[in-house]
Amino acid sequence: MKIFKNFNEYSSQKPLALSLGMFDGVHLGHKSIINELIKVGSENNLETAILTFWPHPRFVFNPNEDLKLLNTLEEKKFLMDKYGIDNLFLKEFDEDFRNLTGEEFVRQILVDKLHIKYLIIGYDHSFGKNKSGNFDLLQKLSKELGFEVEQMEAINIHENNISSTKVRNALLSGNIKEATEMLGYPYSVSGTVTHGKKIGRTIGYPTANIKTDSIKLLPKKGAYIVEVEVNSRQYKGMLSIGTNPTVNGDQLTVEVYILDFNEDIYDKPITVKFRDYLHDEIKFESLEKLIERLDEDKRLTEMFPF
Template sequence: MIITENFTRSLSENPLALSIGMFDGVHLGHQSIIKKLNIISEKKNLESAILTFWPHPRTIFNPNDDLKLLNTIDEKKYLLQKSGLQHLFLKEFDEDFRNLTGEEFVKQILVNQLQVKHLIVGYDHTFGKNKSGDFSLLKKMGPEFGFEVEQVEAVDYKDYHISSTQIRNALSLGDITSANEMLGYHYSLNGNVVHGKKIGRTIGYPTANIEVDTLKLLPKKGAYIVDVFVKNQHLKGMLSIGTNPTVNGNSLSVEVYILDFNNDIYGEEISVNFRGFLHDEIKFENLEKLIERLDEDKRLTADFQF
């Protein structure tokens, strides 16, 4: 996959089959669009491509909105590359870009710069200043500028459409099963292992503190069963998101206890995949009660079928 940032022209030799959007999460709805892109590009001798933006437009329009994302930019690149996509165009969502009308966006970006010949958009996609661009505008402009456009239906999960917002909501409730099913893969966190307060080691549960990107969405506070990937090893772990209220902690931390593992991994990159929810964050009356719960969590994690 060729990644082009803040382009002024297309780097592809062939015209494109393209879709536009944030693709936060690269969930099953996004994956259905990408699958169609890949089919169309092969059928019409085009190159499949996604145009996405950074930062998220919501952070520009609502700077006080503390939006957290399902993917870091590197995670998004990795997931899109895995999908078989040929091009990823990353456009900075700056003042000039946000002021383009829908028609200007089509002419300047899609036609002049990206040579789009086939466009696929989601069921609710809008673009351009004041959302002046939509599917009807694209259908109107397509014949004049030589591109075809089609709109894909939403992918449903239970009784609602899959969306990045629905997945964020599920994670905020600790509903890992629903989030993973809508994503089509296991939600993950990664970062470097940093020094913490080292309280866990004093009670027989040493943890690795993970430094997570500040824009990355954390599931609700509590304890989780996770896969752990560190130093080319795949292990089981139980992860805590919270402030450690039993020992009067006051800052949020992400810590993972790795089963059957005692190596020094400070400074190493670590990745965890969420597999199940154990319980909400609990303030225990004493350390003995905390250890009893940790013992039970460890048993549940060890017995969990990965």
């Protein structure tokens, strides 16, 4: 997959079948668009492309908003490449770009610079200044400018349209299975293993503290069954997101106990994939009660079908 941060860098012998949007999470709704792009590209000898924005435009419009994303940039690149996209355009949502009307965007960017021949948009997608670009505008301009346009229908699970917002809400509610269904893959968090207070090792449950990307959404506080990838191997794990109230902690931490594992992994990269929710964050009346709960969590994790 070729990646472009500047439209002027792009040139190709083949015209494009393209879709645009944030694609945060690259969930099953996005996957349906990607699959259609690949089908259209194959049938019409077109290269496929996604035009997305980085950073997220909401960081521009609402700089004080504490927005958390489902994907880091590296995760989004990985998923786009995995799903078979030929070209990924990462456009900075700067002042000039945000002032383009929908029609100016189509004429100046999609047609003049990218030479699109087929455009696919989501069921509720709008673009351009004041959201002036929509499917009706695209249908009108497509006839004049010589490209085809298609609007995808929403993808539903349990009679609900899939959206990035609904995935976020599921994760923030601890509903891991629902989030996995909408994404089409387990939600993951990656980071670097850092030194913590090392309390876990004193009670038989040494944990790896994970320093995560500040823009990455963390699921609801609590305990989770996770799949752990470290040193290119997979393990079962129990993960905690919270402040460790039993030992009067005051900092939010992400800590994972890796089953059947005893290696020094400080400063190593680690990825955890969320498989199920165990329980809310609990302040236990004693360390003995905490250990009893950890023993039960470990039993449930061992039994979980990975």
